[in-house]
Amino acid sequence: MRLEAHVRGSIEEALERMGVPAPHEVPVERPQRSEHGDLTSRIAFPLARSVRRSPQELARQLAEQLDGETPFSEVSAVDGFLNFRMAPIPLGEVVRGVIIDGESYGSSDEGAGRPLQIEFVSSNPTGPLTVGHGRQAALGDVLAELLAQRGWHVTREYYMNDEGHQIVMLARSLWARYRQALGDAVPVPEDGYQGDYLAALGEELAQQWGDRYPTWTTEAEGEIRVFAVERMMAVIREDLQAMGVAFDVWTREGDLHRRGLVAETLEALADRGAVYEREGARWLEATAHGLSRDPVLIKSDGTPTYIMVDIAYHMDKFRRGFERVIDVQGADHVDTQRQVKLGLKLLDVPDTFLDYCIHQFVTLKGAEGVQRMSTRAGRFLRLSDLVEELGRDVFRYFMVMRKPSSHLNFDYALAKDTSMENPVYYIQYAHTRVASVLREAQRTGELPASLVEVDLSPLTDEAERALILELDRFPEVLASAAHGYAPHLVCEYLEDLAGLFHPYYSRVRVLGQGAATPARLALLASVGLVLRRGLTVLGLSTPEEM
RNA sequence: GCGCCCGUAGCUCAGUUGGACAGAGCAGCGGCCUUCUAAGCCGCAGGCCGGGGGUUCGAAUCCUCCCGGGCGCGCCA
Numbered sequence: 001m002r003l004e005a006h007v008r009g010s011i012e013e014a015l016e017r018m019g020v021p022a023p024h025e026v027p028v029e030r031p032q033r034s035e036h037g038d039l040t041s042r043i044a045f046p047l048a049r050s051v052r053r054s055p056q057e058l059a060r061q062l063a064e065q066l067d068g069e070t071p072f073s074e075v076s077a078v079d080g081f082l083n084f085r086m087a088p089i090p091l092g093e094v095v096r097g098v099i100i101d102g103e104s105y106g107s108s109d110e111g112a113g114r115p116l117q118i119e120f121v122s123s124n125p126t127g128p129l130t131v132g133h134g135r136q137a138a139l140g141d142v143l144a145e146l147l148a149q150r151g152w153h154v155t156r157e158y159y160m161n162d163e164g165h166q167i168v169m170l171a172r173s174l175w176a177r178y179r180q181a182l183g184d185a186v187p188v189p190e191d192g193y194q195g196d197y198l199a200a201l202g203e204e205l206a207q208q209w210g211d212r213y214p215t216w217t218t219e220a221e222g223e224i225r226v227f228a229v230e231r232m233m234a235v236i237r238e239d240l241q242a243m244g245v246a247f248d249v250w251t252r253e254g255d256l257h258r259r260g261l262v263a264e265t266l267e268a269l270a271d272r273g274a275v276y277e278r279e280g281a282r283w284l285e286a287t288a289h290g291l292s293r294d295p296v297l298i299k300s301d302g303t304p305t306y307i308m309v310d311i312a313y314h315m316d317k318f319r320r321g322f323e324r325v326i327d328v329q330g331a332d333h334v335d336t337q338r339q340v341k342l343g344l345k346l347l348d349v350p351d352t353f354l355d356y357c358i359h360q361f362v363t364l365k366g367a368e369g370v371q372r373m374s375t376r377a378g379r380f381l382r383l384s385d386l387v388e389e390l391g392r393d394v395f396r397y398f399m400v401m402r403k404p405s406s407h408l409n410f411d412y413a414l415a416k417d418t419s420m421e422n423p424v425y426y427i428q429y430a431h432t433r434v435a436s437v438l439r440e441a442q443r444t445g446e447l448p449a450s451l452v453e454v455d456l457s458p459l460t461d462e463a464e465r466a467l468i469l470e471l472d473r474f475p476e477v478l479a480s481a482a483h484g485y486a487p488h489l490v491c492e493y494l495e496d497l498a499g500l501f502h503p504y505y506s507r508v509r510v511l512g513q514g515a516a517t518p519a520r521l522a523l524l525a526s527v528g529l530v531l532r533r534g535l536t537v538l539g540l541s542t543p544e545e546m
Numbered sequence: 547g548c549g550c551c552c553g554u555a556g557c558u559c560a561g562u563u564g565g566a567c568a569g570a571g572c573a574g575c576g577g578c579c580u581u582c583u584a585a586g587c588c589g590c591a592g593g594c595c596g597g598g599g600g601u602u603c604g605a606a607u608c609c610u611c612c613c614g615g616g617c618g619c620g621c622c623a
Binding site for chain 2: 025027029030031032033035036040042045055078079080081124126161164165166169191278279280281282283292293294295296297298299300301303305306307309310330331332333334335336358360361363401402403405406407409411421422423425426428429432433436437438439440441444476480484488489492495496499502503505506507509510511512524545546
């Protein structure tokens with residue numbers, strides 16, 4: 001049983017004995033200071049008014065009621081707070097629980113296997129992925145894993161935008177590179193893609209095609225487009241693979257058009273009277289629903305906008321049977337998110353269907369100061385280069401260690417030179433130390449055949465109690481990280497756990513300590529297991545030695 | 547100008563549905579390796595939580611105004 005459940009249950013029983021109606025949920029928290037107990041409740045504050053007693057008085061009475069209860073070694077009332085110190089038995093049960101649950105410790109069946117889709121990266125196939133995409137790739141991937149841990153059946157999906165103006169610009173830019181390779185002085189269009197990654201492809205086309213397309217024609221565009229998109233997608237897949245991110249489904253914009261979904265969705269919106277014509281374009285009636293402006297759905301040249309296609313795409317997701325969809329997107333999409341949500345609402349999709357995880361951008365700190373990356377201008381840091389240089393583990397960790405809503409300050413030089421101060425190594429090193437002791441215990445014959453059976457009562461050291469309390473917290477951390485779309489909480493947690501373990505390891509000897517040894521081995525095994533669980537959720541490796 | 551996000555130690559950031567004297571890592575200063583890996587551990591120092599008002603028994607947290615930074619603002623995605 002989780003420690004919180006002991007506290008909550010005991011308080012509810014005590015209130016009943018006192019004839020005080022319990023609130024729907026009894027608040028139980030982890031105090032910041034250890035003097036305030038292992039767990040604490042401020043139940044007396046909300047209840048004081050209804051029973052016409054002061055919080056202090058009510059807390060005192062509750063403490064009196066609870067002080068003899070078995071799960072607690074001490075219950076005290078301080079300034080209206082009710083502070084609990086847990087007895088050795090429930091603490092030992094935490095360790096035993098971790099060992100019994102094993103690789104499923106901290107997971108839940110809240111999602112009950114219901115289908116959930118998470119769409120992320122979805123970068124246009126116009127160039128390699130950059131550090132900015134890296135944040136989204138790591139965020140989305142970890143978020144997907146977190147929701148899977150909560151029992152959802154998760155689909156990772158990449159939306160591939162292989163139509164529209166940007167793709168034409170890509171093809172036009174590549175054609176220029178192709179002509180350049182043949183000796184023509186054709187410049188890459190000013191608003192085209194300037195990056196030199198297209199130059200190599202241009203060379204390739206020149207060799208393959210010779211002088212087949214001397215001028216920019218519809219035919220040239222058609223063929224170059226297909227070639228360019230396939231090549232760019234291959235590059236993006238490689239970049240994702242380097243990060244250890246794999247998608248279950250790839251959806252192409254072109255397919256949505258071919259299946260008639262865009263036209264169908266537009267018609268449905270028009271049937272609702274939400275579409276009007278002006279200046280040769282077709283618009284969505286959005287200001288009438290509280291938005292700041294009306295977006296264009298169909299441009300005056302007859303082609304659909306990104307918003308239009310995205311509404312159609314999300315209608316498709318809805319029909320595919322997902323109960324929830326989460327899109328991970330950058331902060332520059334906030335306006336369009338509202339527009340898409342409005343479109344879905346008009347088409348009777350429940351408001352809870354689509355949710356966004358919005359993240360701020362990665363800023364690079366260099367000698368020239370902060371610089372915004374731009375794929376179009378060819379000014380970017382390739383994701384794959386960085387992953388290769390830092391290692392997958394370090395890169396992924398750095399991308400998710402901050403709250404998504406905050407800017408991620410990525411100091412390239414520091415990240416490269418982190419061997420001594422890197423939290424990733426700090427956490428992984430804790431894991432290897434556990435493994436090392438267990439190996440040694442195996443060698444000396446001190447490792448019990450079954451850690452579940454071990455007597456855990458010798459775990460009375462304050463550092464051991466602190467570690468156990470931290471282990472007990474892991475399920476809550478996974479839950480809040482999943483609910484709040486906040487993978488960084490897992491990072492913080494692992495740093496805290498490792499931060500408790502290293503000092504303990506340095507001070508307290510495990511092997512050759514008589515009755516304490518099996519208990520400490522069980523504790524170490526459970527610490528190692530939770531570290532491994534956390535690292536795995538983040539998609540990092542769990543080395544046995546370093 | 548309008549909308550959204552952010553402003554906490556020298557730096558990078560945490561801070562649970564408002565709660566008990568504000569936390570971590572790094573940088574700085576001083577210690578610790580004959581014993582399960584010193585990629586570690588221990589100690590010291592460091593803060594009007596951007597600023598003013600308000601709500602509350604209680605505010606870094608909620609409301610309001612101001613200052614500073616990021617992103618976006620009808621046919622790019």
